[in-house]
Structure formats: C-alpha cells, structure tokens
Amino acid sequence: GQNIDQPTEMTATEGAIVQINCTYQTSGFNGLFWYQQHAGEAPTFLSYNVLDGLEEKGRFSSFLSRSKGYSYLLLKELQMKDSASYLCAVRDSNYQLIWGAGTKLIIKP
Amino acid sequence: SQTIHQWPATLVQPVGSPLSLECTVEGTSNPNLYWYRQAAGRGLQLLFYSVGIGQISSEVPQNLSASRPQDRQFILSSKKLLLSDSGFYLCAWSAFTIRGDTEAFFGQGTRLTVV
Numbered sequence: 168g169q170n171i172d173q174p175t176e177m178t179a180t181e182g183a184i185v186q187i188n189c190t191y192q193t194s195g196f197n198g199l200f201w202y203q204q205h206a207g208e209a210p211t212f213l214s215y216n217v218l219d220g221l222e223e224k225g226r227f228s229s230f231l232s233r234s235k236g237y238s239y240l241l242l243k244e245l246q247m248k249d250s251a252s253y254l255c256a257v258r259d260s261n262y263q264l265i266w267g268a269g270t271k272l273i274i275k276p
Numbered sequence: 277s278q279t280i281h282q283w284p285a286t287l288v289q290p291v292g293s294p295l296s297l298e299c300t301v302e303g304t305s306n307p308n309l310y311w312y313r314q315a316a317g318r319g320l321q322l323l324f325y326s327v328g329i330g331q332i333s334s335e336v337p338q339n340l341s342a343s344r345p346q347d348r349q350f351i352l353s354s355k356k357l358l359l360s361d362s363g364f365y366l367c368a369w370s371a372f373t374i375r376g377d378t379e380a381f382f383g384q385g386t387r388l389t390v391v
Contacts, residue, residue: 171319175317200379200380207385207387208385209366209382209383209384209385210320210366210382211382212379212380212381215379254319254320262377263322263325264320264322264380266319266320266321267319268317268318268319269317269318269319
C-alpha cells in the first residue's frame with residue numbers, strides 16, 4: 168500500500184528553527200508537496216520538490232531524498248503565526264496526490 | 277489571476293437529507309477539479325476528481341456523487357446523508373502542464389455536520 172508518515176505533533180519556541188520530517192512509500196514518484204493548514208482553513212501551498220536537494224523560499228526550506236523516500240520542511244525564525252498543521256503529499260505514478268495526516272506545529276513564546 | 281470559490285462555509289444537515297456543495301473556479305480553463313474530505317486530525321481523502329466536463333472518477337465508494345456540468349463548476353451531492361458524512365470538505369483545482377499537474381489550490385472548505 169501507499170503510505171506517508173509524519174510526526175503527529177511538534178512544539179517549538181518562537182525565533183527558533185524546527186524540522187518536520189516526512190517519509191513515504193508510494194507506487195512511483197512524481198514530486199512531493201508541502202502545504203500549510205491553519206485550523207479550520209484550507210491548505211495553502213508552501214513548496215514542491217521533484218529532484219534531490221534543498222529548495223529554499225525565505226524562512227521555509229524543503230529537502231528531498233528520493234533514494235531514501237524522505238523529505239523535510241525546515242522553518243527558521245519561527246513566528247507565532249507559523250502555528251499550523253503542515254501536510255506532506257506525494258504525487259504517485261498515476262499523478263494522484265497521496266496525503267500524510269499532517270504535523271501539528273505548536274509555537275510557544 | 278485564478279480564484280476558487282466554495283460554498284457554503286458551514287452546513288448542519290439532518291440524517292437522511294440531501295446535500296449539494298458547489299465549487300467554481302475563475303481565471304483558468306479546463307482545470308483538473310477535486311473533492312476531498314478531511315476528518316479531524318487526518319490527512320486529505322480524495323473523493324472525486326475530474327479532468328473535463330462530464331468526466332468524473334470516484335476514488336472511494338460511498339453515498340456521495342459528483343458532477344461537472346460546466347468546465348469550471350464542480351458539485352458534490354448526496355441523496356441521503358449519513359452521520360459518517362460529517363467532515364471538512366475541500367474543493368481544489370490544478371492545471372495540467374507537460375511536466376505534470378501544478379500544485380493544487382484549495383477552496384475555503386465546507387464544515388459539514390450531520391445531526
């Protein structure tokens with residue numbers, strides 16, 4: 168079967184750095200997405216990786232290792248507004264998105 | 277720019293009543309359209325997707341159905357709601373490119389509570 172694993176919940180301090188990991192086992196791979204979802208709202212797109220390596224976008228970076236079936240989202244200089252769930256999704260060989268359950272990130276002052 | 281509209285934002289319906297959720301996309305043509313359901317603390321479950329008018333693929337057998345009467349309109353329906361249909365429903369669209377679909381863009385979501 169297809170599977171996306173993320174930690175259920177993480178806690179970090181304002182101003183710090185946090186890394187959210189995602190491991191996947193899917194039938195084929197055509198890219199990995201990270202989304203941010205605030206409580207009660209729709210997910211919003213953060214990043215996309217299809218080749219190995221690091222993609223940087225301001226305070227957010229995403230890393231991919233296809234051989235390890237592994238990605239992480241790195242959030243720097245954490246702000247209170249970063250408190251949200253972070254969803255990892257993989258596009259499989261049929262170009263369908265397989266979603267992880269999300270990681271709830273709690274930021275403390 | 278492209279926008280996606282989904283309504284209503286919240287809905288409380290009795291068991292056995294019908295359902296109709298509507299989603300429209302503006303600013304793009306021939307989008308791929310999706311209906312997802314998200315249970316509390318869970319990932320997104322794909323319910324239906326459509327690559328064109330009248331073309332609907334169902335991922336999960338259930339008492340829900342979807343229709344695409346126009347290029348940028350996607351409707352989720354049920355004739356008789358069950359308690360288990362409660363959840364957060366999300367409509368999304370993506371564009372097809374030669375390098376594969378773009379990322380998915382989501383509507384605001386509909387919080388459905390079946391009582």
